Amino acid sequence: MLAYVIQRVFQSAIVLLVVGLVAFSMFRFVGDPVDNMLGQERTQADIERLRTTLGLDQPFPVQYYKFLTNAAQGNFGVSYRQGRPVSDILMERAPATLELAAVSGFLAITIGIGLGVFTAIRRNGFAANAIMSISLIGVSLPTFLIGILLIYLFSVELGWLPSFGRGETVDVGGWSTGFLTSSGLQALILPSITLGLYQMTLIMRLVRSEMLEVLRQDYIRFARARGLRERAVNFRHALKNTLVPVITVTGLQLGSIIAFAIITETVFQWPGVGLLFINAIQFVDIPVMAAYLMLISVMFVGINLIVDLLYFAIDPRLRADRTAAH
């Protein structure tokens, strides 16, 4: 068990080092940072001075090492476009994305599991079949079209909800939150549905198929024979045993939610990290791109690691298998 954990942590560290190398190479070889920062009217002396202050005159491994130590301390340099430290910009934008992702994730998990259990129990009911058919459309619609559709319905036609931005935000100790104002909460509704819908349908379909599998098992029949109430059978005995694959997929999907936030944030002009990244790509703002890449890979690798380790916590059988194998 310990050997497995160490091995997984080691693997994750290597992945991060490689991603760091990619991010650093972007810095070093894509465009000339000095060119980008100085503009048209510059002298040779200006160029030399900036080269030295940026450390570009030093050998490659030294620069890579410096980049890694700086990145580990959250220092990604200065944005070419905004002329401010990237870490400041990221800190400013992060709350918007994290709040959006948290609400979407919550919606996806609660509604997804709820509907999944419902459609599995009422397998041939009209409502369950309708939900399944609708979810098929949800899977094949691209995210940005769902967003546009929602904006058209609820903002343009009905005028109920705002179509862009975060509404009013309140600053709580450096964290600007939209949870505390009514306009902030209203602004959250459409983007979080757009972002969470795909994950919701995915979780729902997974829970449904796992539940159908489990409900066929002998111990469920036995639980029924013991005269347990239907609710206890469904939720205590059946749902609990479907959770291993559900947690895996949910965990991995949390990463996707952050990634797909790029699309949702663009549709709704949500001032988060994703919108920042897209603008950075459009203007080839390398420091912002590299910082985003590093940030998101730390998150993905971290989530993967946690999901892998969570298996042990949930399923005691795995623990026994692993220790026996080693």
Next chain:
Amino acid sequence: MAELSSQTPEKVVERSRLRVAIDSDFAWQFRKSPVAIVSAVVVTIMVLAAIFAPLIAPYDPFDPGSLNLMNGFSRPMTPNAFTQEVFWLGTDDQGRDVFSTILYGMRISLFVGAAAVLFAMVLGITLGLLAGYAGGWTETIIMRVADVQLTFPAILVAMLIFGIAKGITPVEYRDQMAIWVLIIAIGLSDWVQFARVVRGATLVEKNKEYVQAARLIGRGSGAIMLRHILPNVLSPVLVIATISLALAIIAEATLSFLGVGAPPTQPSLGTLIRIGQGFLFSGEWWILLFPALTLLTLALSVNLLGDWLRDALNPRLR
């Protein structure tokens, strides 16, 4: 006489081949599935419309000389207030016929999607064959890279490659190169699927007797991989390629919608939707709706076709 007698057997062979194709299990599966027939017809019509867009389109939306600004914002099927011209699906703000821009846009969407899948397929098959057949270090490195890439969503990888490529290409070539950069970005984000499937199938095939026989008579590794193993691992590849095509079309549309894909000078369906979104609030719904519907129809039919193909080629699922 001699000529006649030599021609007849050939004809017989050809005819029987056609009969074999019609009578085959695959064709029977196809005839039996209405969903497959409808989606195949839809895809065929759309592909033909895209190929012959210059012949079908009533206007050339990219010839500035043919545009009349007075025609701007014409509603679908109603005569324009100034020029009395009628446009089936209306016009955009520049007076471009929406139907024509959709035809040309579909052309770019399909081209980028197909080329990206082809690129991903060639790359994935090559690396998958190598990994499966060679084993050892080659396999470890290729599959490790694949695993790492699989942790990140494909769309994110494509965006990143697009961003880097944009940084490398000189400013004056960016718009011209954008389509090719898109193809490479989407292709590179999608090769893993192919490599994994081909490697898995190769691992199974390489221990079979025909491969051993080929090795025994002294055929080289390259020839064994390409001539003997490859034909036997192609049917799952075909299924993935079809489903990948739908994903690639959507990925291209998404990237173009985000403004990191096809440039406004060569608009794909995604670019058209991006442009149309700006007019949603002022009530010109047709500029957005028709490209969006086209994209949906295209992606959905390719997807359904892929689903059917997967079921038809896998006897276990029947």
